[in-house]
Amino acid sequence: MKRLLWSKIALGLLLGFLARLSFEILRSKSYSGSILHKRCSPCEDASKVRGVPCPFCGAKSVVSSNEKSRINEPYKPRGMYEITRWLYFDQSNLYDIIDGEPVVALVGGTYEETRAVTQVALEYINANEMLGKTWDLESLQDGYMRTDALRGTDYMLDLNVKSKEKYQSESVKTTLRVRMVHPFEPKKDSISLVSNKAMPDTRIHIFALASGTEESLERFVKRYTELRAKDDRLTLALFDGKGEFGDESGTLKPHLDELIRRYPTSEINYIDIPGDYSFLNALHQGVKRADDSIILTLKIDMHYGHELLQRCRMLTVLNRRVYFPTAFGQYDPEIIERGMPTGKPKNVNKMDITKFTGYWMRDTYDYACAHSGDLSQAIDKLLLSRSRATDDTLSHTDVGKSLYDLFLSENFDVISSVEPDLMRLFTKINCDMRFLPDGEYEHCLRSAAKMLGSKPAMSMVYLTEIAMRKL
Template identity: 35%
Template sequence: MRFLRGLNILRIMTGIMLGFLSRIAFEQLRGSTRLTVGTHMDNIKSLDCPKCPIDDHCTLCEPTHVKNPTENIPSAYKPKGMYEVTRWLQFDEHYVYDIINEEPKIPLVGHWLEEVRAVTHVAMDYINANRMLGQSWSLVKLHDGYLRRDALRGTEYILDVVVQPASHNFSYFINERMFRVNLVHPLKSMGEAEEVRVQRHVEGRLKIIVPAKITSPGIVASIDNFVKSKPKPQVHLVLVLFLGSNKKEISGYKNKLQELETKIKSYQKVNIQIYPVEGLYSYFKGVRYGIKKATISTDVVLLATIEAAFTEQLYHHCQANAIPKKRVYFPIAFGQFNPDIIKKGMPPGKPKDVNKRDHNKFTGYWMHDTFDFVCANQADMVGILNNLSSLGRRMGSTTEALGTKIYDAFLRSDIEVICAVEPGLYRTYGMTCSKGELTDKSYQHCMRTKAMSLGSKPALGILYINEVLQKKN
């Protein structure tokens, strides 16, 4: 009898374990179900869908019974050959996978993170609006997804999201599901566009404000670079030069100011003004002084640094993108590498004497993490600077401190912000970092930027290998 009782207990325990494992397998199988949501949320909400006995599917409320708004979306571009295929980017919660910035994957941060978050939120709205699922769902995580930019159709997304019921009894078995959602963000047709702006030509003056120390070695180079860009008469360069606070030093700089004035007069068809200022260097004070002395409310203002070099393309983009009370433009400069390292670090087989202003991985990089340059209408810029001053914020002597604050202030305003790489804007090599004049944070940022400006990874690697070989020999 004891043996039979033990056998029965063993059978009962075995049955419980089998039931437990079967339940887990069922949940895993059920959780792998994918749903393609292709209906419009407003159309789904308008359905009078009956209550069906099945929780996850209702034959009386099929998506095919709803008029699909994607009928008005153009078809995707059909490649004519293998070299015209539009690739899909793959992403998950942590990375975007493709060759981006010479890397096979990049962290999901910045604009990538914001876009994926927004699209995932929209996907959850569509899932919860689809009444054939029978209940509301909450997001557990984004499993992964795909993204494609199509020139004819717009932006397409394929998302695999893991969800669970919005209300559950916190039991051991949480009913997680995976749904696949296809979304299309279509391009608007001309008839549906909210605004079509035709800009035939650009009027008004462009004033480039460049604060600097009188002792800066880049003043002459800045003037020469401006002259080489062949600016039109309505484009002016305004140099605000700080002379310091020592009376003897100020009097000693008069000769240098006269030399600069003489040099400027030799360029008859170029508009360059110099405004000397007594006192210690402050980028914030220099910008405000230059705007006050050299501009009017209808001008377009370009804030720049002494290391900048321009082309005519930048002037056009500044004047076209800076629209009063509507739009401001933050051009991203192409930071040039050390010219000596560019020459010595070129790979075998490539010419050493390359064009330093060519945009490639050996000559420089896009400075995405800096906001040293901004194009805006003068009145808009004055309003932002006055707000920053009235808030009592400490303005450092570097453009990094002020540029970031101006960028944040415009983002919080009602003015549209365009931030894009600018092929007509260069930051020449040779920036200096003075620890005594900068805060710890600004000094670290300056040193990091200076290190990145040394050279490309291939060039630095070649120099290192050559140095190792020379030591062995």
């Protein structure tokens, strides 16, 4: 009886072992078959796999240990007002409130930055063989970035990618998310101490284009005499033909002669430029007459102060650095008052820098501060490149931008920032297409429209006029 019992137990154990062995063999054959024979890819989305979904499909995360070890933890806000906001961008635009606009185009440095980080993200994906394949970028679906004062610049990108396959029909499309951090440099590498004390009596030679009204000219010259330091000079460029917006620049000469006699010790002179308004020709003629000094280019409709002159002295370095201040453009004072929101006082100071009184002229590069030698060489190169071009027409609206780009290409340290001490005062512009070429006529209309007022103010004026008509 005992012998029969032990036989049953041994038989049961043997059958159990054989059943388990058979199960493992069948499971192994099923997994390898789904990959090899059913063409299942271990990297595809399970919903897109042809045949049986792969058991190995799933999310994969790769973190560089070296990078992670030297990246600081992000700043931890103590409340909602301390949160570092993410900026959202796509392939063409940046979405945020920038200069009062909810959407701005990706241009300049921002465009280059987003393209660079997108390419780095794709290279990182392929270097780590994400999901077992090599990928091509199809498009950027979503992009987010923020700058943390303790951590660096943080990026989060959703890339639409397509796998590289021998046959096009085998390619797989999917979306991969990449999180990257561009950390700040170590303190010992990112901080440098430079002794760059500017002498208080460094000469500044102001070169201004005289195109506008007699009132603007007199106001500008008077301001210069009030702020003039020892050895500072003012040179104005007068045009024999039309001014910037079709005005008669030459008619200012009698009034300028009177101002020179009024301020005999202020080092004021002018040069005659043949032909119509030309920013490049005026700069070329003016710089040739300048001595070894710092040149500040302005126009007679500008208002400036001591702080601008001091920053010109401090920021410009011979053969190394130039300064392009961004001026604040004043709106039409009448529109400022009429378009003021309900509940706000209308008699505001028109010289204050607020969203009601003006805007930063970020697309204007006509105001520059540089050493005369640096500016002279840049103008000569610009004239040389213009003479070699098949189309030798260079609009005066592009000269400042061309100089800016030229200094960048020459590896100058170009400082471009808003300048609170530089304001373009409002002057009425009359655009007459009879005296202006098509391109300059359009420039005149855009300039006149920008100087009128902000969009909310113009809307308020428009609605008020409609309401008054109904009454």
